[in-house]
Amino acid sequence: MNTATATGGEPQGNYPQKFAELTDNVLFGDMWTRTQLKPRERSLVTVAALVAMYRLEQLPFHLQRALDNGVSADELAEVITHLAFYSGWPTAASALNVLSELQVGLSERQE
Structure with a gap:
């Protein structure tokens, strides 16, 4: 399994590459940067x-x-x-x- 160590730009554990990408790009890259909150x-x-x-x-x-x-x-x-x-x-x-x-x-x- 190809793994990445990242969530929100911080080392948190070894995750599959796609999970880390979604966490960084969608969760922290999109959801956390929306201007409504x-x-x-x-x-x-x-x-x-x-x-x-x-x-x-x-x-x-x-x-x-x-x-x-x-x-x-x-x-x-x-x-x-x-x-x-x-x-x-x-x-x-x-x-x-x-x-x-x-x-x-x-x-x-x-x-």
Whole structure:
């Protein structure tokens, strides 16, 4: 199998070449650049969807992307807390743990 290592321009794992191309060209190259929603809004929607579907493996990448797109850590925590009532307490608690781990990692890199 011919594989590529890319999703959104970031190394994420080995994927078949076509999957990586679709991810880079259609998802991040088209969907994320459409003008109807700002990148910040797309990040909030994406994080909410990932939390609600309990997709923890993809969450760190998109939490970081949300921070890069101007969403604050407090806003992310509030979105996740709000989702606790819609997607379940354990789902939100796990997502908050991922956010906390990301914040610790960012703090350690800044020191």
